[in-house]
Structure formats: C-alpha cells, structure tokens
Amino acid sequence: MVAEQYREIEERVTKACERAGRKREEVTLIAVSKTKPISMLKEAYEAGARTFGENKVQELVSKMDSEELASDISWQMIGHLQRNKVKYIVGRVDLIHSVDSFRLAEEINIQSKKKGVITPILIEVNAANEDTKFGVKIEDTIDLIKQIAKELDSVQIKGLMTIAPYVVDSEENRPYFRKMKALSVDITNENIDNVCMDILSMGMTGDFEVAIEEGATMVRVGTGIFGERNYQN
Ligand SMILES: *Cc1c(COP(=O)(O)O)cnc(C)c1O
Helix, strand or coil, X not given: CHHHHHHHHHHHHHHHHHHCCCCHHHCEEEEECCCCCHHHHHHHHHCCCCEEEECCHHHHHHHHHCCCCCCCCEEEECCCCCHHHHHHHCCCCCEXXXXXXXXXXXXXXXXXXXXXXXEEEEEEECCCCCCCCCCECHHHHHHHHHHHHHHCCCEEEEEEEECCCCCCCHHHHHHHHHHHHHHHHHHHHCCCCCEEEEEEECCCCCXXXXXXXXXXXXXXXXXXXXXXXXXXX
C-alpha cells in the first residue's frame, strides 16, 4: 500500500512540475514518516524514497539508528525543535527545517562547532501569521537571517520553510506560497554573506501541487504516502 501511494504522489509531483514548466529534479519529495513503523519506511524506500522527514527528536534518532534501514537515506528534522535536544541531531541530519529564533540557531551553532560540522538550516516562517503556529513573522525574517549570518559561522542558511494553514481547498494557500517565494527573492537580493535561498520547503499532502506551482523546491508529504496518523499509541 505504501509503495503504491508513494508512486502515486511521485507521479503527481512530476505532473505539477510539468504544469509549472519546472524540471522534476528541482523538487525533492520528503516522505514524512512520523508515527509510522520502520516496516512502512522500508516500503517507501523500496518504492524510491530517499529523503525522510521526522518532527520529534527521539523518534528521528531511533529511526536513524535502526539497522533495518539503508544508510543512504537523507534524514531531515522538520518539526519544532527544543534547544536541549539539538545535540542529539547535529551532525546526523542533513537539514533542519524549523529554525525560528536566534537562540535556537545559536545552540545549533554551538553543537556544530563541537562536532566540527556546518549545519544547513532553513528559517521557518509563519506565512499566514497564525497564533497556533511556530515560525517568524514575514516582516521579521530578514533581520533574523542577517543576525544569524553575521554572528554564527557553523550554521548555513539555505532557504525558508513554512507550514501553511489547514484548508479544504488548496487554492486558499496559494497566496501564502506566493508570499514565501517573493520573500525568498527579496532575501536573495539582499546579497547577505553565507546565505543562499536555494530551498523553499512548503506544501504538504493537501496542497503540495499548488506549492510546486508557486516555487517549492521541497514538499513534505506524510498522510498521502503513509496514510492517516494515529496518535493514540
Ligand atoms: C506532519 C508534517 C507534514 C506532513 O503532513 P501531511 O499533511 O500528513 O502530509 C509536513 N510538515 C511538517 C512540519 C509536519 O509536521
């Protein structure tokens, strides 16, 4: 079931790229495997998934440690990150999507220095300004990026991430995706040292096609690949 669903989502990603006149290689499909067992991750892997996203440190680490999974998986932290847990993932994940404060970036910087690595990060933006969401406000994003780039040399800002509102009609999120793309262009135009805007991580099961049409380079799809999540166990 997972393999079939993975291929179906992959196909929809390809079609959205075609509609938008973009190359398929421009968009990375992240299989969001939170709450799902290793057996399902293996199925997705066998269908072609190589990039997996998790939103809890403990679960992420236990999956990265699993000997049942191949070693060529790119693991990415997509969820809210507490500073006291940064040390468990620095040097082990390829990208942290969810940096929304200087203090968090500072801790990632400290742990990166200790391990002798440079950690690629994205800045999480609360594009729709929802009270319930993490992320920096659009209008505060450039200042945060400038501060991180100036003061922290063991993190590298690679782009932006957003979690759009939950909507029934994905078209409702198009303006937010468009704002994110415009923001990333504005930041590129600032020419800040050590900052690039190669990555725009936006779009989930309900709206990834619209996100691709508006410029997403990473889409994070959970339910569409693995089915509904059950948080009871
Ligand atoms: C769970 C999650 C997703 C995937 O959501 P679906 O709607 O199941 O595709 C994407 N991004 C983040 C940050 C998540 O926590």
